[in-house]
Amino acid sequence: MKPALIVHGGAWDIPDEAVDSCKSGCQRALAAGWSILSKGGHALDAIEAAVVVLEDDPVFDAGYGSHLTLEGRVECDVIVMNGATLRAGAASTLHRVKNPIRVARAILERCPHMMLVGEGAERFAKERGIALCNPGDLISEAERDAWRKCKEDKHAAEHHRGHEQGTVGAVAIDREGNLFAATSTGGTCCKLPGRVGDSPLIGCGCYADSEAGGVSCTGYGEAIMKIIMAKTAVDFLRRPEVCMNTPSGVSCGGPSAQLAAREAVHLLGKRTHATGGLILLDREGNPGFSFNTPRMAYGYVALDGNFVTSV
Numbered sequence: 310m311k312p313a314l315i316v317h318g319g320a321w322d323i324p325d326e327a328v329d330s331c332k333s334g335c336q337r338a339l340a341a342g343w344s345i346l347s348k349g350g351h352a353l354d355a356i357e358a359a360v361v362v363l364e365d366d367p368v369f370d371a372g373y374g375s376h377l378t379l380e381g382r383v384e385c386d387v388i389v390m391n392g393a394t395l396r397a398g399a400a401s402t403l404h405r406v407k408n409p410i411r412v413a414r415a416i417l418e419r420c421p422h423m424m425l426v427g428e429g430a431e432r433f434a435k436e437r438g439i440a441l442c443n444p445g446d447l448i449s450e451a452e453r454d455a456w457r458k459c460k461e462d463k464h465a466a467e468h469h470r471g472h473e474q475g476t477v478g479a480v481a482i483d484r485e486g487n488l489f490a491a492t493s494t495g496g497t498c499c500k501l502p503g504r505v506g507d508s509p510l511i512g513c514g515c516y517a518d519s520e521a522g523g524v525s526c527t528g529y530g531e532a533i534m535k536i537i538m539a540k541t542a543v544d545f546l547r548r549p550e551v552c553m554n555t556p557s558g559v560s561c562g563g564p565s566a567q568l569a570a571r572e573a574v575h576l577l578g579k580r581t582h583a584t585g586g587l588i589l590l591d592r593e594g595n596p597g598f599s600f601n602t603p604r605m606a607y608g609y610v611a612l613d614g615n616f617v618t619s620v
Contacts, residue, residue, distance in 0.1 A: 311612075312346035313482045313594030314339060316359050318369045318606035319475040320527045320586030328604075328620045330368040335608035335618045338362040342481060343610055352483040353414065356389060356491045360410040363477035364493055367449040369606075370475025372408055374449040375495020377456040378502045383447040385495050386509040388424075389413040392488030392517035399424040399509040405431055405441040409493050412439060424509065452498075459499055476508055478515065478525025480590045488592070490515050490523035490539075497530070506530025512540035521546040522566070522592050528577070528585020528602070535581050538573055545569035546591050566590070566597030574599040 316338045318331050342359035346352070364372025375383045387409035388399035398417025401424070403409050415437045416425055425433055435441055476494035492515040494508040507530035508514035514530070516539035517523035524539040533539075546569045570589050577585050578601050586600025588607055596609040608618035 310482065310484055310486045311594060312352075312484055313590050313596065313610060314342045314346055314355060314359065314479065315588045315590055315596045315598070315609035316342070316363065316477070316479040316607065317525060317527055317586070317588045317598070318363060318477050320584070320600040320602040320605035321475060322602060323604040323606060323620055327368060331606035331620045332608075332618045334363060334366040334368055335606055336616055338479065339608050339610060339616045339618070342479060343616075346481060346483055347614070349484050352481040352487040352489045353389070353391075355481045355483065356479050356489045357410055357414055359479040359481070360477060360491050360493055361408050364408050364410060367451065369477050370495045371477040371493040372495070373447050374452055375447060376475070376498040376500070377448065377452055378504075379499045380502050381456055382444060382502070383495055384500075384502065384504070385409045385447075385493065386505060387413045387491070387493040388509045388511065388515045389417055389489060389491040390511065390515055390517040390523070391417065392490070392519035392523055395518060397423050397511045397515075399511065400430040401426040401505045401509045402503060403427075403430060404444045406434060406439065407442050407446065410491060413491065415439060423511070455498065476514070476527040478527065478588060480517070480523040480525055480588060482590055482594045486519065488517050488519045488523050488590070490517040490525050492525045507533035507538070510534065512537045514539060516540045516543050518543055519592060522569075522589050524587055524589040526585060526587045527605070529583040532577060532581035532583030533585055536576055538577055538585070538587065541576060542569050542573035542587055542589055545572050546589070566595040567599070568597070570597035570599035574601050577601070
């Protein structure tokens, strides 16, 4: 089977001055993941490599550079899911982990549970050889400055690059047909301590089923949870003839992967009046993406092996 990879860096009102940085980050994430997949490597290794690049880039809301809570701390959420077994590894409210995706993988592979939170998740990570960092090491100067201005001026949007968005994610299929999806985030700016959004929740911020496809979501978490958007998009892949935003009797048009992505985001807007986006691969590796925000950072590997990135 031909391997496939798609990544995203969040759906939000990305300002002009951040476009190049977002595209560059997605390009480097694709390069990291594709260097593994193109040589016959495993999809899980590719997913981890791609997401680590995005988590290390402060232009995105994940890992280093995550938005700060109301108390001025970073709390990261993450998930990775295996499409063959439907097993996930997820962690929430991480304070001291530079790359949360590594914790998610450890839970996926080496934990009897599918989700751990807070101190328990960090203790598990340390026991599995994942180094913990100082909480301050995850805070970028840009986010600290934005947090201070928001505290002083009622969370004014102009102080920040994207209050509700910036989550990162990836979906990959390798030559053996292994399908994995992942999502990682720092959540919303000035969120209440302990808040958990859609990102680490199976079926909400991420879902993978080898019989249909894999999805990673981004956007307003409280709304995404209402429609279980990742699982909904996968279900649309099973029923590509369902066209919620197309008049009766009119052909939906377009590939099923792109259609499923579009209809899931349409449902988000219709039922919750909220914004977001998603990326996906169907079970054949065809990419799909959609968003109802002004912009979304994303990239995928085309059939000819070239990288396609856009914001």
